Amino acid sequence: MGIRERQERDRQGVRRAILDAARELFVAxxxxxxxxxxxxxxxxxSQPVLYSHFRGKREIIxxxxxxxxxxxxxxxxxxxxxxxxxxxQVTALAVFAARxxxxxxxxxxxxxxxxLRCERLLPADLRPxxxxxxxxxxxxxxxxxxxxxxxxxxxxxxxxxxDGKAI
Numbered sequence: 132m133g134i135r136e137r138q139e140r141d142r143q144g145v146r147r148a149i150l151d152a153a154r155e156l157f158v159a160x161x162x163x164x165x166x167x168x169x170x171x172x173x174x175x176x177s178q179p180v181l182y183s184h185f186r187g188k189r190e191i192i193x194x195x196x197x198x199x200x201x202x203x204x205x206x207x208x209x210x211x212x213x214x215x216x217x218x219x220q221v222t223a224l225a226v227f228a229a230r231x232x233x234x235x236x237x238x239x240x241x242x243x244x245x246x247l248r249c250e251r252l253l254p255a256d257l258r259p260x261x262x263x264x265x266x267x268x269x270x271x272x273x274x275x276x277x278x279x280x281x282x283x284x285x286x287x288x289x290x291x292x293x294d295g296k297a298i
Contacts, residue, residue: 149174150191150194152170153165154198154199157192157195158267159266206227207224210227238266245264246261246264249261249264249284263288265293271295
């Protein structure tokens with residue numbers, strides 16, 4: 132392999148790392164709460180490296196959205212691949228859509244349940260900070276018992292724990 136090929140492979144690897152980190156952060160924190168600096172910190176590169184691949188956050192959002200759309204299209208093609216006729220294809224797509232919608236609703240319900248649990252179990256000094264909890268943190272906290280919940284939430288907030296295993 133020549134130098135140019137290796138450089139291009141390395142460049143594509145960095146691009147992939149940027150997009151993967153951006154997607155994780157967008158899902159966990161929302162687009163508005165993610166900066167180019169956060170993405171750079173996540174992949175342990177400087178911001179100029181990000182700007183050498185993308186003009187800005189908007190372009191990264193577009194690339195992540197494009198990948199998501201391609202993944203969705205691929206999943207839809209796979210769902211209809213075994214269908215023998217148009218009716219079976221439509222049925223397969225309807226089942227696929229119902230599954231995707233169910234997962235979306237389930238995710239929202241889990242986050243809502245945990246926010247309500249926060250309102251019920253947290254001491255008065257922590258309640259105003261509930262909005263600081265990211266979806267990823269709420270999902271990880273659902274496994275805590277009621278007795279350990281307030282102290283664990285305090286640790287998550289104070290130490291900004293994001294990893295489910297750390298929580």
